[in-house]
Amino acid sequence: MILQFHRPLEGMELWSASRDGFSFVISFGSRTGPGFHGRSGYMASWRPLYQNKGAIKITGSPFPTLAEAEEACGNLVEHLAGSVDPSR
Numbered sequence: 001m002i003l004q005f006h007r008p009l010e011g012m013e014l015w016s017a018s019r020d021g022f023s024f025v026i027s028f029g030s031r032t033g034p035g036f037h038g039r040s041g042y043m044a045s046w047r048p049l050y051q052n053k054g055a056i057k058i059t060g061s062p063f064p065t066l067a068e069a070e071e072a073c074g075n076l077v078e079h080l081a082g083s084v085d086p087s088r
Contacts, residue, residue, distance in 0.1 A: 042069035
């Protein structure tokens with residue numbers, strides 16, 4: 001099963017998904033313009049769903065395309081689901 005990203009708010013450059021006890025968010029940022037400011041590209045991050053912890057940036061962020069950010073999240077969830085207990 002792959003991550004299914006959805007856009008929770010129309011007009012915002014933000015996508016989210018969850019699977020196997022982990023939450024993933026992709027946001028688009030640019031130095032100028034509306035929305036998130038920072039390095040241009042798609043910033044991907046993750047965190048355990050049931051813990052009150054901050055998000056962790058996925059290595060390689062920001063990505064040049066949304067597809068690359070989604071792929072990085074998919075690869076990471078496969079790794080996390082096999083090696084981490086999200087309830088810890």
